[in-house]
Amino acid sequence: xxxxxxxxxxxxxxxxxxxxxxxxxxxxxxxxxxxxxxxxxxxxxxxxxxxxxxxxxxxxxxxxxxxxxxxxxxxxxxxxxxxxxxxxxxxxxxxxxxxxxxxxxxxxxxxxxxxxxxxxxxxxxxxxxxxxxxxxxxxxxxxxxxxxxxxxxxxxxxxxxxxxxxxxxxxxxxxxxxxxxxxxxxxxxxxxxxxxxxxxxxxxxxxxxxxxxxxxxxxxxxxxxxxxxxxxxxxxxxxxxxxxxxxxxxxxxxxxxxxxxxxxxxxxxxxxxxxxxxxxxxxxxxxxxxxxxxxxxxxxxxxxxxxxxxxxxxxxxxxxxxxxxxxxxxxxxxxxxxxxxxxxxxxx
DNA sequence: AATGCGGGGAC
DNA sequence: GTCCCAGCATT
Numbered sequence: 409x410x411x412x413x414x415x416x417x418x419x420x421x422x423x424x425x426x427x428x429x430x431x432x433x434x435x436x437x438x439x440x441x442x443x444x445x446x447x448x449x450x451x452x453x454x455x456x457x458x459x460x461x462x463x464x465x466x467x468x469x470x471x472x473x474x475x476x477x478x479x480x481x482x483x484x485x486x487x488x489x490x491x492x493x494x495x496x497x498x499x500x501x502x503x504x505x506x507x508x509x510x511x512x513x514x515x516x517x518x519x520x521x522x523x524x525x526x527x528x529x530x531x532x533x534x535x536x537x538x539x540x541x542x543x544x545x546x547x548x549x550x551x552x553x554x555x556x557x558x559x560x561x562x563x564x565x566x567x568x569x570x571x572x573x574x575x576x577x578x579x580x581x582x583x584x585x586x587x588x589x590x591x592x593x594x595x596x597x598x599x600x601x602x603x604x605x606x607x608x609x610x611x612x613x614x615x616x617x618x619x620x621x622x623x624x625x626x627x628x629x630x631x632x633x634x635x636x637x638x639x640x641x642x643x644x645x646x647x648x649x650x651x652x653x654x655x656x657x658x659x660x661x662x663x664x665x666x667x668x669x670x671x672x673x674x675x676x677x678x679x680x681x682x683x684x685x686x687x688x689x690x691x692x693x694x695x696x697x698x699x700x701x702x703x704x705x706x707x708x709x710x711x712x713x714x715x716x717x718x719x720x721x722x723x724x725x726x727x728x729x730x731x732x733x734x735x736x737x738x739x740x741x742x743x744x745x746x747x748x749x750x751x752x753x754x755x756x
Numbered sequence: 757a758a759t760g761c762g763g764g765g766a767c
Numbered sequence: 768g769t770c771c772c773a774g775c776a777t778t
Contacts, residue, residue: 452773453773453774454773454774455773456772456773456774457772457773457774457775458771458772458773458774458775459772459773460771460772460773461772461773463772464773498774498775500775500776501774501775504775504776529775529776530774530775530776531775532774532775532776533774533775534773534774534775535773535774535775538773550773552772552773552774553771553772553773553774554772554773555773557771598773599773602773605772605773606772606773611770611771611772612770612771639771642769642770
């Protein structure tokens with residue numbers, strides 16, 4: 409070569425990563441000879457699904473302190489796991505986390521193949537590839553939202569922004585990035601791509617001047633970085649309304665465990681009405697007869713609807729409710745998902 | 757292929 | 768307010 413040409417290579421990305429890798433609790437430094445503990449890689453990947461690093465980090469530190477090995481997590485109860493997961497969201501992850509820990513403990517360790525990993529609960533194509541690349545040094549590229557964005561910009565891949573077009577784009581992106589994976593450093597490559605997407609090639613106002621692929625990036629050459637990736641539009645969220653009831657007796661409060669699957673599955677919540685799109689003006693869903701007093705409104709945004717809960721508070725139970733439990737105030741706040749915490753804070 | 761499933765940070 | 772994030776399971 410007569411001159412160094414602008415490139416989109418793993419070498420230039422890894423050279424950047426060697427200098428700028430983030431220091432994260434589940435990571436080993438770039439170029440480190442030993443592979444990281446598969447348990448810690450797996451735990452971090454599950455927590456980081458659709459979840460930011462700052463949000464997941466304290467949970468990762470807490471979980472590894474409580475349960476240092478996968479066998480420890482397998483020995484925990486599901487209620488312990490969901491309580492510690494409270495506030496992190498997507499609670500099916502917590503249920504699958506415990507199932508997966510039990511399966512791995514039974515197997516005697518994590519499977520060291522993509523197919524073996526894929527067979528475990530809560531592990532899909534992305535997470536299987538991430539664990540394989542980072543923990544087992546298998547030359548494969550995990551493809552997450554960050555990497556989709558980086559690759560779609562670097563190679564100017566953008567279809568018609570329909571669900572079908574975006575699905576085709578994703579296949580092309582996955583094929584492309586898997587061609588670039590360096591066989592000797594697949595784990596560092598995966599994490600370098602994530603750091604690049606998270607800190608440099610951001611959804612809005614990317615910091616192209618800091619990017620190791622600046623010169624080769626086709627989207628930048630077009631001056632249209634934010635046109636990539638071309639994702640389909642999201643549907644507007646409907647509004648739902650309901651009532652929530654905080655019944656207090658001294659230092660305990662009445663809580664109810666939700667059904668094991670579905671929205672907030674298996675989580676502890678103050679009892680209440682159904683959540684409907686049509687306004688329920690009259691109070692409904694109270695666990696017992698009581699002198700209910702208004703305590704304000706709790707608002708919350710879920711993935712596919714917005715919720716307003718009218719909160720009611722009473723001091724002493726008039727009768728014993730069925731299928732619910734009395735929980736210490738602090739324990740209730742700790743174990744409840746965020747909407748439950750909002751309700752409790754209005755009434756306690 | 758489409759839908760259900762949390763929460764928070766950046767803008 | 769909008770967008771999106773180290774996605775998966777289910778249908």
